[in-house]
Amino acid sequence: MKVGIDMGGMSVKLGLVNEKNEIAGKLVIPTRLDVPAREMVLDMAEAVKTLLAENGLTLSQIQGIGIGSPGTVDQEEGTILYSNNFDWEDVPILSIMREALGPVKLDIANDADAAALGEVCAGAAEGAKNAVLLTLGTGVGGGVIINRKIFRGGVTGGCELGHMVIVENGERCTCGRRGCLEAYASASALLRMARKAAAAHPESLMNQMCGNDLEKINGKIPFDAAAAGDQMGAEVVETYENHLACGIANLINIFRPEKVILGGGVAAQKENLTAPVQKKVDSMCFGGRHGKIAPIVTSRLGNDAGIIGAANLIED
Amino acid sequence: MKVGIDMGGMSVKLGLVNEKNEIAGKLVIPTRLDVPAREMVLDMAEAVKTLLAENGLTLSQIQGIGIGSPGTVDQEEGTILYSNNFDWEDVPILSIMREALGPVKLDIANDADAAALGEVCAGAAEGAKNAVLLTLGTGVGGGVIINRKIFRGGVTGGCELGHMVIVENGERCTCGRRGCLEAYASASALLRMARKAAAAHPESLMNQMCGNDLEKINGKIPFDAAAAGDQMGAEVVETYENHLACGIANLINIFRPEKVILGGGVAAQKENLTAPVQKKVDSMCFGGRHGKIAPIVTSRLGNDAGIIGAANLIED
Numbered sequence: 001m002k003v004g005i006d007m008g009g010m011s012v013k014l015g016l017v018n019e020k021n022e023i024a025g026k027l028v029i030p031t032r033l034d035v036p037a038r039e040m041v042l043d044m045a046e047a048v049k050t051l052l053a054e055n056g057l058t059l060s061q062i063q064g065i066g067i068g069s070p071g072t073v074d075q076e077e078g079t080i081l082y083s084n085n086f087d088w089e090d091v092p093i094l095s096i097m098r099e100a101l102g103p104v105k106l107d108i109a110n111d112a113d114a115a116a117l118g119e120v121c122a123g124a125a126e127g128a129k130n131a132v133l134l135t136l137g138t139g140v141g142g143g144v145i146i147n148r149k150i151f152r153g154g155v156t157g158g159c160e161l162g163h164m165v166i167v168e169n170g171e172r173c174t175c176g177r178r179g180c181l182e183a184y185a186s187a188s189a190l191l192r193m194a195r196k197a198a199a200a201h202p203e204s205l206m207n208q209m210c211g212n213d214l215e216k217i218n219g220k221i222p223f224d225a226a227a228a229g230d231q232m233g234a235e236v237v238e239t240y241e242n243h244l245a246c247g248i249a250n251l252i253n254i255f256r257p258e259k260v261i262l263g264g265g266v267a268a269q270k271e272n273l274t275a276p277v278q279k280k281v282d283s284m285c286f287g288g289r290h291g292k293i294a295p296i297v298t299s300r301l302g303n304d305a306g307i308i309g310a311a312n313l314i315e316d
Numbered sequence: 317m318k319v320g321i322d323m324g325g326m327s328v329k330l331g332l333v334n335e336k337n338e339i340a341g342k343l344v345i346p347t348r349l350d351v352p353a354r355e356m357v358l359d360m361a362e363a364v365k366t367l368l369a370e371n372g373l374t375l376s377q378i379q380g381i382g383i384g385s386p387g388t389v390d391q392e393e394g395t396i397l398y399s400n401n402f403d404w405e406d407v408p409i410l411s412i413m414r415e416a417l418g419p420v421k422l423d424i425a426n427d428a429d430a431a432a433l434g435e436v437c438a439g440a441a442e443g444a445k446n447a448v449l450l451t452l453g454t455g456v457g458g459g460v461i462i463n464r465k466i467f468r469g470g471v472t473g474g475c476e477l478g479h480m481v482i483v484e485n486g487e488r489c490t491c492g493r494r495g496c497l498e499a500y501a502s503a504s505a506l507l508r509m510a511r512k513a514a515a516a517h518p519e520s521l522m523n524q525m526c527g528n529d530l531e532k533i534n535g536k537i538p539f540d541a542a543a544a545g546d547q548m549g550a551e552v553v554e555t556y557e558n559h560l561a562c563g564i565a566n567l568i569n570i571f572r573p574e575k576v577i578l579g580g581g582v583a584a585q586k587e588n589l590t591a592p593v594q595k596k597v598d599s600m601c602f603g604g605r606h607g608k609i610a611p612i613v614t615s616r617l618g619n620d621a622g623i624i625g626a627a628n629l630i631e632d
Binding site for chain 1: 388397398405445446447462469470471472473474475476477479480481482483484486491492493558559562565566569570571572573574600602603604606607608610
C-alpha cells in the first residue's frame with residue numbers, strides 16, 4: 001500500500017493505492033494559498049495521518065508517499081523550486097513532510113509527469129513502456145515516460161512540452177514567449193478562438209449555445225456546434241485540431257512514444273477529438289511509414305491519474 | 317582500443333580510438349552508392365581489416381566497432397531502417413559486418429547521436445552528463461545525451477530534432493512537412509535567405525562577395541557582409557539567429573541539457589554565432605531565472621566527433 005498525493009490549485013487529493021493500482025481510500029483537503037507554504041505542507045502531512053487512520057493503517061504499514069506538484073520540482077533536493085499556480089518558491093516540501101511524519105519513503109514529481117506515470121501503470125497506456133501525455137486544460141502540461149519511468153531531462157526543469165513554440169512570433173503565452181503549443185492547444189486557447197469566431201459571426205450557433213454571453217462559452221460548445229452543422233464551430237475545431245496535431249507530431253518525432261495520451265478538459269471529446277487529430281498526425285511524422293506512429297488516446301484514469309502516478313513514484 | 321566508423325554521403329571515415337579518446341589511426345574510403353548496400357558494407361569491413369593491419373593490430377586486440385550512420389537506425393536489430401541520403405532501406409549492417417569479420421562486439425547509432433556522444437566524451441561538452449547537439453548543415457541533425465548515454469526515445473526513430481515545426485505552415489521541409497527547424501536553421505536555409513535578400517537588394521555587399529553569382533553564395537557570406545556593415549547581410553543573419561534561438565529554446569524547455577553544442581558548416585562562425593543566439597535564448601526559456609539555461613557552444617571535435625562518438629558506443 002502506498003499513498004499518492006495530487007496537489008491542485010483548488011484542492012489536494014490524497015489516495016491510498018494498493019498493489020493492483022486501485023484507490024482503496026481517498027481524502028480531499030482544500031489548498032490554502034493564503035498561508036505560508038510550510039503551513040499548507042503541514043496540512044498535507046496531517047491529512048496523510050487522517051487518511052491512514054480512517055483506513056486502519058499506520059505509517060509503518062505503507063511503502064511510502066509520492067507527491068505530484070504543479071511547477072518545477074527538484075527531485076533530488078525534494079523541493080518545489082517554483083510554482084506560478086501556488087506562487088511558491090523554493091519550498092523544501094519533502095523535508096517538511098518528514099519533519100511532521102517521521103521516517104518514511106518520500107518522492108516528488110511534477111503533476112503532469114505523475115499523471116503520465118499513472119496512465120502507464122494503470123490507465124490508457126497500461127502495458128506501454130514509453131508514452132507522452134498532454135493535458136489540455138488551462139495550460140498544456142506534459143509528461144514523458146521512457147522505460148516505465150518519468151523522463152525528467154538533464155538538469156531540473158525539463159519536459160515543459162507546452163512551452164515548445166509551434167508558431168514563431170505567434171500568440172502571447174503565459175510564459176512570456178509567443179507561439180507556444182500552450183497558446184494554441186490549451187482549453188483556454190480553444191475558448192479564445194471560439195469567442196473570437198462567435199463574436200465575428202453573430203449567425204453562428206455558438207452564440208445561441210452560450211445564451212449570447214461569450215463569457216459562458218465552454219470547450220464543449222465549438223464541438224457541439226460543429227456536430228450540429230455550424231460552419232464557424234467546425235472551423236474553430238479544425239483550427240484547434242491542426243495546432244494540436246502539429247505539437248503532437250513534433251513530440252512523436254522527438255520521443256517516439258508507444259502511446260500519446262490526451263488529458264484535461266478538451267480530452268472529454270474522446271474519439272471525437274482523437275480520430276481527426278490522429279489522421280492529421282499520421283501525415284506529419286518524420287519518415288512516414290518507416291517510423292512507428294503512436295496511437296493517440298484519451299486519459300482513462302481522469303482525475304485519479306495524478307494520485308496513482310504519484311503513488312507509483314515509490315518503487316516496490 | 318576501439319574502432320569508430322562515421323558513415324557520410326561522400327566518404328566513410330574509420331578511426332582507431334584509444335582510451336584517452338584520441339584517434340590513433342585513420343582511414344577514409346569512398347561511399348559507393350551505385351552498388352547494393354551489402355557491397356558497400358563489405359567495403360567497410362575490409363577497411364576495418366586494413367586499418368587494423370596498418371596499425372599492427374588484430375581484431376581480437378580491439379574492444380569492438382561502433383558505427384554512426386545517417387538515417388533511422390534500429391539498434392537492437394542492428395539495421396539501418398531507412399536512410400534517404402544513401403537511399404537504403406532495411407540494411408542489416410551489423411550482421412553483414414559480423415559475417416565478414418567474425419565474432420566482434422558491434423554497435424550502431426544515428427550519426428548525429430554519435431557526434432553528440434563524441435562531444436560529451438572528449439569535446440565541447442566534456443564532463444557534462446547531459447547535452448543536446450544540433451548540426452547545422454545541409455539539414456539539421458540532432459543528438460541528445462542523457463546521463464552520458466545516447467537518448468533514443470521510446471520506439472525506433474526518435475530524436476529527429478530538426479523535424480520539430482517552429483513555424484506552422486511555414487517553409488517546405490525535405491521531410492514533407494512545412495515549417496520544420498531544418499527549413500529555417502540549416503545551412504541550406506541560411507543560403508536560401510541570403511540568396512533571396514541579395515537578389516532583392518542589388519546594392520547588398522553579398523552580391524559583390526559572391527561575384528554576382530548567387531549560386532556561389534556560401535554560409536560565410538551573410539556573416540562577412542554583416543560584419544562589413546551591410547544591412548541586408550545583418551538582416552539575414554538576425555533572422556537566421558532568431559529561428560535557431562527559437563528551436564534551441566524549445567529543446568532546452570524539453571531536455572534541459574547542461575550544454576547545447578552546435579556543429580556543421582554554420583557553426584564555423586563560433587562565438588560570432590553563439591553569443592547573439594545565447595542572448596536570445598536566455599530571454600526565451602521557460603521559468604526564466606528559475607530554470608538552468610545551458611551555455612551554447614560550438615563543436616570542438618569537428619569532423620572527428622562522429623568517429624570518437626561511434627567508438628564510445630562500445631562500452632568498456
